[in-house]
Amino acid sequence: MSKPLNPIDALLKKTSTWLEDSGPMPSIVISSRIRLARNLDKYPFAVRTDDESMLEVMNVVRDGAAHSKMLKKAHFVDMDEISEIDRQFLVERHLVSREHMQNPEFRAVIIGDGEAVSVMVNEEDHLRIQSMESGLNLRNAWTTINRLDDELAETLEFAFTPKWGYLTCCPTNTGTGMRASVMLHLPALVMQKQINKILHTITKLGLAARGLYGEGTEATGNFFQISNQVTLGRHEEELIENIERILNQVIEHEQNAREALLTQNRAQLEDRIWRAYGIMGNARTVSSAEALDLLSAIRLGVDMELMSDLDRTTLNELFLFCQPAHLQKLEGSALSPKERDMKRAELIRQRIGKT
Amino acid sequence: MSKPLNPIDALLKKTSTWLEDSGPMPSIVISSRIRLARNLDKYPFAVRTDDESMLEVMNVVRDGAAHSKMLKKAHFVDMDEISEIDRQFLVERHLVSREHMQNPEFRAVIIGDGEAVSVMVNEEDHLRIQSMESGLNLRNAWTTINRLDDELAETLEFAFTPKWGYLTCCPTNTGTGMRASVMLHLPALVMQKQINKILHTITKLGLAARGLYGEGTEATGNFFQISNQVTLGRHEEELIENIERILNQVIEHEQNAREALLTQNRAQLEDRIWRAYGIMGNARTVSSAEALDLLSAIRLGVDMELMSDLDRTTLNELFLFCQPAHLQKLEGSALSPKERDMKRAELIRQRIGKT
Numbered sequence: 001m002s003k004p005l006n007p008i009d010a011l012l013k014k015t016s017t018w019l020e021d022s023g024p025m026p027s028i029v030i031s032s033r034i035r036l037a038r039n040l041d042k043y044p045f046a047v048r049t050d051d052e053s054m055l056e057v058m059n060v061v062r063d064g065a066a067h068s069k070m071l072k073k074a075h076f077v078d079m080d081e082i083s084e085i086d087r088q089f090l091v092e093r094h095l096v097s098r099e100h101m102q103n104p105e106f107r108a109v110i111i112g113d114g115e116a117v118s119v120m121v122n123e124e125d126h127l128r129i130q131s132m133e134s135g136l137n138l139r140n141a142w143t144t145i146n147r148l149d150d151e152l153a154e155t156l157e158f159a160f161t162p163k164w165g166y167l168t169c170c171p172t173n174t175g176t177g178m179r180a181s182v183m184l185h186l187p188a189l190v191m192q193k194q195i196n197k198i199l200h201t202i203t204k205l206g207l208a209a210r211g212l213y214g215e216g217t218e219a220t221g222n223f224f225q226i227s228n229q230v231t232l233g234r235h236e237e238e239l240i241e242n243i244e245r246i247l248n249q250v251i252e253h254e255q256n257a258r259e260a261l262l263t264q265n266r267a268q269l270e271d272r273i274w275r276a277y278g279i280m281g282n283a284r285t286v287s288s289a290e291a292l293d294l295l296s297a298i299r300l301g302v303d304m305e306l307m308s309d310l311d312r313t314t315l316n317e318l319f320l321f322c323q324p325a326h327l328q329k330l331e332g333s334a335l336s337p338k339e340r341d342m343k344r345a346e347l348i349r350q351r352i353g354k355t
Numbered sequence: 356m357s358k359p360l361n362p363i364d365a366l367l368k369k370t371s372t373w374l375e376d377s378g379p380m381p382s383i384v385i386s387s388r389i390r391l392a393r394n395l396d397k398y399p400f401a402v403r404t405d406d407e408s409m410l411e412v413m414n415v416v417r418d419g420a421a422h423s424k425m426l427k428k429a430h431f432v433d434m435d436e437i438s439e440i441d442r443q444f445l446v447e448r449h450l451v452s453r454e455h456m457q458n459p460e461f462r463a464v465i466i467g468d469g470e471a472v473s474v475m476v477n478e479e480d481h482l483r484i485q486s487m488e489s490g491l492n493l494r495n496a497w498t499t500i501n502r503l504d505d506e507l508a509e510t511l512e513f514a515f516t517p518k519w520g521y522l523t524c525c526p527t528n529t530g531t532g533m534r535a536s537v538m539l540h541l542p543a544l545v546m547q548k549q550i551n552k553i554l555h556t557i558t559k560l561g562l563a564a565r566g567l568y569g570e571g572t573e574a575t576g577n578f579f580q581i582s583n584q585v586t587l588g589r590h591e592e593e594l595i596e597n598i599e600r601i602l603n604q605v606i607e608h609e610q611n612a613r614e615a616l617l618t619q620n621r622a623q624l625e626d627r628i629w630r631a632y633g634i635m636g637n638a639r640t641v642s643s644a645e646a647l648d649l650l651s652a653i654r655l656g657v658d659m660e661l662m663s664d665l666d667r668t669t670l671n672e673l674f675l676f677c678q679p680a681h682l683q684k685l686e687g688s689a690l691s692p693k694e695r696d697m698k699r700a701e702l703i704r705q706r707i708g709k710t
Contacts, residue, residue: 267640267697268640270639271700274639277633278630278635279633279634281633281637283629285623285626345626
């Protein structure tokens with residue numbers, strides 16, 4: 001009998017379903033995500049909790065999840081029982097937050113099949129339920145997470161008042177407890193120097209723009225996460241409609257900027273894209289930040305049909321596997337930053353069909 | 356009957372023989388050149404001359420050259436009768452100086468078969484005889500130019516006194532009238548930041564270090580021209596021996612620097628070389644300066660046997676044909692700087708086997 005795989009190692013075998021390039025608007029929208037903050041009525045919130053209470057929350061949520069059909073094939077991962085590289089790996093997969101990685105004690109994550117749904121346990125709230133979809137698909141993500149929320153509510157008693165809605169550790173999440181976010185690739189708006197104006201407008205409309213890994217991280221490689229700020233006083237569907245309306249405008253601006261690049265600066269654009277391709281096929285050492293920049297340039301080339309040698313699926317895989325913990329998991333051992341840069345370059349050369 | 360080719364167009368068909376990569380020390384020394392300054396005894400020197408006298412010098416030298424066996428297949432090119440692009444083309448081939456190009460009236464150049472020997476007429480001196488060889492081969496260049504000088508002296512009476520030797524327009528050339536120079540590729544000394552120390556030492560030993568196109572031009576792409584300063588008071592063979600002795604030391608330093616790069620920084624070195632290769636195979640627009648940098652990196656890769664996809668012959672051809680006038684001659688029409696950068700990128704992609 002073969003030894004059963006560690007659940008993290010099993011994840012390594014494939015790309016997350018939300019990176020499958022199967023959703024709407026794949027040329028601009030990488031993925032859509034909805035997260036619900038929930039707390040158990042009978043246990044103190046994170047700010048006032050203790051070890052014993054946290055341990056109980058973990059067990060109660062674990063038992064509750066065991067009754068959910070949607071989590072039937074899910075893995076329960078105790079953050080304290082896995083290695084630091086595995087924890088980092090989960091951050092890179094957007095399955096846990098950086099805070100969750102940094103404080104693993106009495107914290108867990110439940111990972112659904114294909115990573116489409118997951119639940120962080122004892123993060124800022126007792127439960128942070130998450131649903132991810134490929135492309136621009138907040139509605140599907142909402143349908144899925146709403147169903148999972150209902151299933152969990154059958155066994156778990158969530159803190160809720162008719163006046164305030166769901167109660168959360170931080171008051172900014174109270175109400176629906178919902179945060180919807182979308183990962184966008186906006187290279188043309190960056191090249192045409194229109195991005196700051198767009199992000200400024202988004203903020204005034206009640207949305208937030210962040211880097212790849214959420215709050216406090218910078219946008220790299222022209223990838224941006226846009227999410228709602230308001231969670232209170234509206235229905236979830238209204239909030240989603242509002243985000244989608246604004247996103248559609250951002251997408252239109254990006255499309256116009258791409259058209260403008262093509263008519264005004266085609267030569268420079270092609271040069272940039274093909275140089276990125278040439279570097280990726282030949283470099284012997286590539287940093288994380290450079291990899292994102294190169295992937296961004298090549299993705300733009302593929303999206304604009306200026307390059308037919310590659311597809312977005314390969315780029316999405318690289319997007320995921322070029323990250324530090326992914327590289328170390330692939331290698332099967334810890335690597336220094338310098339070794340990672342070499343391993344990253346090697347992986348990129350292999351995946352884009354050169355050696 | 357086909358129309359006879361313009362002599363400049365004939366040159367375009369092939370690479371100069373001195374770029375054939377056939378001489379000694381090809382991994383560090385591109386080419387060796389000897390130039391002799393000669394003046395006709397009976398005509399005023401350039402500083403005191405007039406149009407009529409210059410025209411007579413042109414005719415006298417032309418007739419004299421017609422008697423030389425070595426110049427039997429040579430072309431006499433009146434600088435004033437060719438286009439500006441053709442004049443620039445001759446500079447790029449190292450057949451005429453920039454000054455000769457800029458003031459074409461009553462100036463000419465005699466170009467021997469394969470460009471191994473040539474004679475500028477009415478440059479700073481009435482004759483500037485030149486001999487070029489591939490690799491480190493000043494002795495062959497000397498044998499050739501000495502023979503040509505003798506042949507020309509059979510019909511032309513050169514200004515010479517037993518005390519001062521050959522008289523020249525500028526006193527710094529008086530004596531032998533000889534300048535020997537060698538074009539070196541010293542990328543490892545540049546990368547290891549030892550180049551300034553080496554050039555400083557060279558200068559103290561009576562040699563001069565310059566850029567690709569002689570006086571007043573900067574070294575680009577790690578290519579340097581090293582030549583003697585002293586022309587008076589010594590035999591030509593002594594001068595050449597002295598340069599060769601110093602050059603051998605420079606070459607040894609470059610070899611040591613390459614070894615050091617390989618043992619200390621192999622990963623970065625390979626990265627640099629392969630990136631250059633990737634960019635050359637894919638870029639859509641490349642400037643002159645960048646082309647030299649890329650060619651320098653790839654040449655180093657070939658020389659150090661880190662790259663087997665290319666040979667020095669191809670690199671030498673690109674070295675020549677990436678220059679502005681060469682590109683325009685290839686295209687058959689004048690090109691704006693932006694168009695040249697695109698044409699250059701296209702040529703590079705073609706020559707290194709990618710499209």
